Amino acid sequence: MPSRRQVAIFGSIAVAVFGAVLIWFGAAALILAVYGHDRQSAAPWLALAKFASLAWAAAVGWMITWRRLDEREKDARKLAWFIGSTTAILLTAPIMLLWLENGGTVLARLVGHRGTPGVYFALGWVGLVFAQLLSTLVARAGWWAAKC
Incomplete structure (x- = not known):
């Protein structure tokens, strides 16, 4: 309860x-x-x-x-956001660079005729946000596993 x-x-x-x-x-x-x-x-x-x-x-x-x-939960959130966000940025930056290197053909095929700069920005932003949330959840679970 x-x-x-x-x-x-x-x-x-x-x-x-x-x-x-x-x-x-x-x-x-x-x-x-x-x-x-x-x-x-x-x-x-x-x-x-x-x-x-x-x-x-x-x-x-x-x-x-x-x-x-409480203080324990505040510490868990701070650490999870720090570790999770940093990890997500470090993991998604090379992916973005690889997409830039090949001229964005993967993204161009993905979005088709709707491919505008705004769509590409939104895809990158949403991808980074989801990567941050996922890595934050993993970091948080690791923090709780280590403390409990």
């Missing part, structure tokens, strides 16, 4: 994730409804909406949740 503290932490994380998704998709739907197919005009507003969703996630997920953690 989870403690009250754990329920509060999970609740604030859920609010952070749900709010970020709601802000991003709600704003994106509204912006695309206003601008339609004029992507050039919609791009700055979409970037602002993405920033707002990330700011929401950071504010709720970090500031509120961090105060509710």
Whole structure:
């Protein structure tokens, strides 16, 4: 049975994730409804909406949740993010360089006719974020295995 503290932490994380998704998709739907197919005009507003969703996630997920953690959990998170993020960057940087070396043909085949600089940026950003999350989870599991 989870403690009250754990329920509060999970609740604030859920609010952070749900709010970020709601802000991003709600704003994106509204912006695309206003601008339609004029992507050039919609791009700055979409970037602002993405920033707002990330700011929401950071504010709720970090500031509120961090105060509710005990020292052991804070140490686990700090170490996992440091080790996980560093490992992800070190692993994804050579992959990005290899894709640059072959002219991006792998990515060009992957995205087909939708291949714009924005799509390539998004693929790189999403790949790095997923690599960071995965390596952070591995580092966190290793930390807990070593401490428990």
